Amino acid sequence: MAVTVRTRYAGSPTGYLHIGGAWNCFFVWLFARHHAGVMVIRIEDTDRARSTQEYEQTILEDLRWLGLDWEEGPDVGGPFGPYRQTERFDLYGRYARELIERGGAYPCYCTPGELETERRRAQQRRLPYRYSGRCRELLPAERAASEAEGRRPAIRVRIRDVGRSIVVEDLVRGQVEFSPEHLDDYIIVRSDGSPLYNFANVVDDHLMEISHSIRGAEHLSNTPKQLVMYEALGWTPPLFAHLPVILGTDRKKLSKRLGDTALRDYRRQGYLPEALRNFFALMGWYPEEDREMYTLEELIAKFRIEEIGRSPAVFDLSKLNWMNGVYMRQMMERDSYRVVDLAVSILQQHGLLPEEVTEAHRTYVARVVEALGDRIKVGEDVLTYGDFFFRDVAFDPAAVERYLRDPQVPALLTALAERIESGDGLSRQAAEEAVRRLAEERGMHSRELIHPVRVALSGKTAGPGLFELMEVLGRERVVGRLRAAAASTVV
């Protein structure tokens, strides 16, 4: 039974794609690729108040950046389109009517205000809220009366009549049983005619012939409601797989509100897509017992949805940082131009390089990157360790306090400046020679000179080797900065 795997990621454009969504989509994608199936992207924008075109764009962009691709979607089209739910409203209307005809749903004329009152009353009595069921068995005359009042009905699915428990067969969780008495008749179409998630999702998954519905565990409790609809419509539901929820350090579900959970922010800070993917693979799943690093091909080959864990996972930033560093070092060796590209874009973001970079700019950045070496774990480290290559020194007060306060420092810096100035050029060998010789002549340990010089030139106590740093900075700037530091510390 060679069933074609068709799976989908359903994103709602109500904000930037966040880490949890990206992770979810990555697993959906791995599954599709492992089974040589079809990956579909569907935009679930039925919440018109919060959805925007811009967000849809950014979600697609971010997924592409992550390295994912899809055969069908709003931007690439496909045989089951459209792939944007707002463009499928007629479909939902049609199946809502069919559902009513089959007795699986009914119009409900209660207004949001009335329902709110019911809800509050239940709350006061400390009872779990359930819909009163007022519109469940309306006579045609009563409907007409409501219509005459100008009421537009919402549509509710009939769930309370299901006399037996509903079992969800979940690929990662096994069988999960829900008793119908805890389920409620649920609104699937708003009074303005727009569908709600649970309904649109069912209609689309069926029409798009989705074979596997892979989504976050927050949807597990929705599943019985959806199963009721599949059955009422006479449809075969897809296979379900509910992925564990990704938690923040506060042990709460990562959400768009929390900030800094947007994939885009990681991109901006200079994280690498390959590192993110590898890191994602280690959340909720572990391809092998004693290994962390995998190529994409390996992940695709090894991916087995049954092996996914069931417990929520905390997003561990420090592990991501480590892994990004590993990939960064690798890239430095194999494709250093990519690190340069990354550095350039980070510098541009911060206004330290113009929009149009010249070959000379790139060459300079390449030298900086080389000097910084594996201190760059994330793109932004170019700034944290090497901003002074691109702008005036911003002195770290603690560094100044520690290394520039000695009264003999200004004279030393001046003396060094003089020697360097009189030499020609400033290779790292020349720099080293000048520094070491001066130290020797003054009868001091070289590090006693090296530290103050580093602070004078970079403003920091940490960074690339001093002599490389001096070479990249060049004679003129080195001399200027040494003098400037000497002058300001005299005070």
Added chain:
RNA sequence: GCCCCCAUCGUCUAGCCAGGCCUAGGACGUCGGCCUUUCAAGCCGGUAACGCGGGUUCGAAUCCCGCUGGGGGCACCA
């Protein structure tokens, strides 16, 4: 409150389904050391977990029950 899910080091997890191979393995972090002009990187070493209580069994991290804890869901959000 009700429903559902989950439970191994601080974190990601292996082991659990097919109980002994587990004095519980790996990784991140953290701590110490080496290297070193600083910081990284690298190398070496240490730290740290089967939530609790009952069963079942010769034997339980592994199976069963309860408790506790954590998470998710209960919208005319997705």
